[in-house]
């Protein structure tokens with residue numbers, strides 16, 4: 618395990634895998650899915666499309682790195698309608714990514730890494746979009762999907778499951794380095 622993987626492991630992620638960052642593809646189809654606005658944040662956050670930037674720029678950025686470490690928070694559900702556990706796991710996944718980003722900064726890797734989360738930015742109770750600039754442009758949480766990544770595809774590249782079986786939920790984020 619290298620130093621970045623060790624910092625990630627300390628956050629408690631249940632599953633991790635690494636792939637070549639230069640193989641990551643930002644796909645326009647993912648943007649098309651975002652624009653359907655199932656998650657109710659499309660066009661409502663600086664960290665989500667369309668405000669977060671073009672996928673071509675994201676792909677260019679990703680290819681500046683050598684490795685992509687995928688990290689997953691996994692929870693077991695009581696049944697397929699266990700919304701409470703899904704919400705708790707989603708929050709935990711965000712907390713872990715924020716904590717990991719902080720740990721990377723403190724260890725001196727801030728300038729040489731880039732993190733993507735699962736789900737929209739929740740750093741502020743209400744996003745300032747579009748009336749005021751982002752309050753924390755350096756810390757805002759951009760999801761893998763907002764960057765144009767197909768999460769299942771990245772998991773496959775990293776050699777880990779996207780779906781961990783019936784009655785489980787997995788939230789994936791990644792660190793590029």
Ligand code: SF4
Nearest residue numbers: 738741744745751752
């Ligand atoms: S940091 Fe705050 S203002 Fe910026 S994208 Fe996140 S929620 Fe919005």
